[in-house]
Amino acid sequence: xxxxxxSARQVAILGMAGAFSAxxxxxxxxxxxxxxxxxxxxYYLEVYLTAVEYQMFHSLALILVVTLSRFHIASRPVIACxxxxxxxxxxxxxxFCGSLYLLVATQVKGLGAVTPLGGVAFILAWTCLxxxxxxxxxxxxxxx
Numbered sequence: 690x691x692x693x694x695x696s697a698r699q700v701a702i703l704g705m706a707g708a709f710s711a712x713x714x715x716x717x718x719x720x721x722x723x724x725x726x727x728x729x730x731x732y733y734l735e736v737y738l739t740a741v742e743y744q745m746f747h748s749l750a751l752i753l754v755v756t757l758s759r760f761h762i763a764s765r766p767v768i769a770c771x772x773x774x775x776x777x778x779x780x781x782x783x784x785f786c787g788s789l790y791l792l793v794a795t796q797v798k799g800l801g802a803v804t805p806l807g808g809v810a811f812i813l814a815w816t817c818l819x820x821x822x823x824x825x826x827x828x829x830x831x832x833x
Contacts, residue, residue, distance in 0.1 A: 696768050700758045703775035707751035710782055714745040717790075725793075733793050740789035744782055747811060751778040754818065761825065770821035777814035781807045 718741040725737060754775045761767040785807025792800040 696758070696772065699772050700755055700768075700775070703751060703758075703772070703779070704755040706779050707748050707755060707775075710744060710751065710779075711748035714741055714748055717741050717744070729793065733796065736789050737793045740786040740793070743789075743811075744786040747778050747782050747786075747814075750814070750818075751775055751782075754778065757821070761821075764824070767821050767824045770817045770824060774814045774817035774821065777810045777817060781810035781814055783807070784810060 718738075721734070721737050721741060726734060729737065754771050758768055758771040758775075761771065785804055788800050788803035788807060792798070792804075
């Protein structure tokens with residue numbers, strides 16, 4: 690499989706993950722607002738809403754990465770950074786938000802220990818996106 694075709698497939702999968710995650714964030718937010726509000730303590734409701742908020746922000750960031758990659762599919766250095774950024778956003782959503790949802794569902798405080806790993810994944814994802822922009826800038830400077 691060619692580099693461009695493989696990259697396009699990876700980007701499509703990341704796009705589907707971003708759209709699904711955003712859809713799920715909306716559904717979970719509505720569930721929290723209409724059902725969990727009456728069942729959870731203020732602390733656990735805040736934890737839940739933090740998970741929903743971070744899931745939506747990073748789902749949109751993932752969709753941004755996919756959109757940007759469509760412009761750079763032929764540039765291996767840029768697309769590599771964008772694909773890694775997307776993977777790390779997915780990993781961060783699963784670890785950060787997932788651990789918070791599990792914490793709320795089980796109220797087992799030890800699950801909160803996983804959350805910072807998701808935060809690190811988010812930071813690395815944003816860093817990869819920054820590097821992709823820098824590489825894009827470097828490519829545009831070389832073309833002039």
